[in-house]
Amino acid sequence: MTHVSGWRVVVPVKGGDEAKTRLALPRRQRQELALAMALDCLTVCRDTPGVGLVVCVSDDPDVLRAARAAGVSTVSPGRPGLTVAVAAGLASLERGPTAVLLGDLPALRSQDLQQALARALTVPGPALVADAAGSGSVLLTDPDGDVPHHFGPDSARRHVEAGAVALGDPLPSLRRDVDTVEDLRTALALGVGPHTRAALAHDVPALPTTDRPADCAAPRC
Numbered sequence: 001m002t003h004v005s006g007w008r009v010v011v012p013v014k015g016g017d018e019a020k021t022r023l024a025l026p027r028r029q030r031q032e033l034a035l036a037m038a039l040d041c042l043t044v045c046r047d048t049p050g051v052g053l054v055v056c057v058s059d060d061p062d063v064l065r066a067a068r069a070a071g072v073s074t075v076s077p078g079r080p081g082l083t084v085a086v087a088a089g090l091a092s093l094e095r096g097p098t099a100v101l102l103g104d105l106p107a108l109r110s111q112d113l114q115q116a117l118a119r120a121l122t123v124p125g126p127a128l129v130a131d132a133a134g135s136g137s138v139l140l141t142d143p144d145g146d147v148p149h150h151f152g153p154d155s156a157r158r159h160v161e162a163g164a165v166a167l168g169d170p171l172p173s174l175r176r177d178v179d180t181v182e183d184l185r186t187a188l189a190l191g192v193g194p195h196t197r198a199a200l201a202h203d204v205p206a207l208p209t210t211d212r213p214a215d216c217a218a219p220r221c
Helices: 025-046 061-069 082-091 110-118 157-160 180-192 193-201
Strands: 008-014 051-055 072-074 098-101 127-130 138-143
Touching: 008 061, 008 082, 025 051, 025 061, 025 110, 025 138, 025 193, 051 061, 051 082, 061 072, 082 098, 110 127, 110 138, 127 157, 138 157
Parallel strands: 008 051, 008 098, 051 072
Antiparallel strands: 098 138, 127 138
C-alpha cells in the first residue's frame, strides 16, 4: 500500500500487439504511437497540481520501463485485461482521493484534469467524465478510494447506473481519447504532447483516411 497526499491516479496502459488495435496504422507505428500517447498522458498527470501519485498499470515491460523513466510508479497486474489492470492499480493504494484515468489522451491539458478533479471533490461519492462520444469513460473518481469501475463498452452508462455522477464540464482535452484515425486527427487539432508529436513527426501527412487497421486483411478484425 502507498500512502500519499493529494489525488492518486491509476492509469492502465496496454502495450505490444494489444495496443490501440482500432488505429488504422501499421503495427509498429501503432505500438509506438500508443506508447507515446500514454507517456504524454502520464507526464501531464504527474505534473498536475493536486495529484500526489501516478500509478501506471501494464502487463507490457516496455510500457513499465518507459513509465518509470518518466518518473511515475508502476504496477504489473500479472495478466492482461483492463478490469484486471484497474483492480491491481487500486489495490496498490491506501484509501483516499483516487481516480482512474485512461492512458490514450495525447492532447490532455493539466488545466482540464485539475478542473475535473476539483469538481469531483464537490460530488458525494464517485464521479465520471465521459469521452467525447458520451458512451465511454475517460476519468472515474472517488474521494474515499472506492472506485466502482465498469470499463468496457458503454461504460459511461454503466458507471452512472453504479452511482457515479457525470460531470458536465466541457474539458475538451480530457474527453478526447484516441481509438481511431479520426480521433487522432481531432486530437492533433487540439494539440498533442511532445511524445505523440515525435512519434508522428514523419507520418502525419500519410495518415490513412480509413479506420480499418492497416495490418488487418479482413473488413473487421
